[in-house]
Amino acid sequence: MKFFIDTADISEIQALAETGLVDGVTTNPSLIAKSGRDILEVIKEICDLVPGPVSAEVTATDFPTMMKEADKLAALADNVTIKVPLTIDGLKACRAITSNGREVNVTLCFSSAQALLAAKAGATYISPFVGRLDDIGEVGMDLIADIVQMYDMYPELDTQVLVASIRSIDHVEMAGLIGAHVSTLPPKIVWDMYEHALTEKGLNAFLEDWKKTGQTIL
Numbered sequence: 001m002k003f004f005i006d007t008a009d010i011s012e013i014q015a016l017a018e019t020g021l022v023d024g025v026t027t028n029p030s031l032i033a034k035s036g037r038d039i040l041e042v043i044k045e046i047c048d049l050v051p052g053p054v055s056a057e058v059t060a061t062d063f064p065t066m067m068k069e070a071d072k073l074a075a076l077a078d079n080v081t082i083k084v085p086l087t088i089d090g091l092k093a094c095r096a097i098t099s100n101g102r103e104v105n106v107t108l109c110f111s112s113a114q115a116l117l118a119a120k121a122g123a124t125y126i127s128p129f130v131g132r133l134d135d136i137g138e139v140g141m142d143l144i145a146d147i148v149q150m151y152d153m154y155p156e157l158d159t160q161v162l163v164a165s166i167r168s169i170d171h172v173e174m175a176g177l178i179g180a181h182v183s184t185l186p187p188k189i190v191w192d193m194y195e196h197a198l199t200e201k202g203l204n205a206f207l208e209d210w211k212k213t214g215q216t217i218l
């Protein structure tokens with residue numbers, strides 16, 4: 001499973017890029033606003049930091065303006081993936097942009113029906129928001145399972161399921177068990193994934209025993 005990082009915070013991306021585990025980055029207008037940065041500058045900086053796909057979202061809601069914004073974002077770097085909302089105009093733009101050879105991430109997906117439309121529109125990635133479905137009492141990961149199962153029925157559909165709105169390590173584990181292609185992870189979730197009490201306890205025990213030998217490797 002690919003790990004994308006869900007943030008526009010340059011320092012967070014830099015720290016995580018050093019782990020060698022970052023396959024891409026996703027942003028959205030809220031994350032850009034949170035960064036306090038100019039979108040064109042920060043997306044360019046992220047693209048220079050991470051060679052993988054970097055999602056930059058259009059903010060227009062009409063097809064013609066979406067296409068103009070997509071051109072401007074795509075010009076920033078070859079690894080910019082254009083992000084569009086799952087709307088009629090968004091999927092029209094998806095079809096046009098992917099037919100020009102540029103990757104598209106269709107976002108704000110909340111149903112299998114929407115995911116089917118996005119795949120038929122040629123989406124490179126579909127981003128179902130699992131956390132926000134959990135927020136309204138549904139089981140977001142059930143949607144991921146449904147979409148993966150549905151896409152697997154049609155080999156001609158090559159849209160990758162990109163699990164978004166991840167709120168817990170459980171979400172990541174379930175995404176892996178279901179076989180989602182990508183998870184886009186808030187930085188804190190990544191750091192938390194390393195942690196387990198038994199790992200820390202076991203390492204401390206190893207080092208205590210090693211200290212007793214009086215040996216050094218160097």
Ligand code: G3P
Nearest residue numbers: 006026131132164165166
């Ligand atoms: O990638 C989408 C993500 O940023 C939304 O997350 O927690 O605001 O639902 P959240």
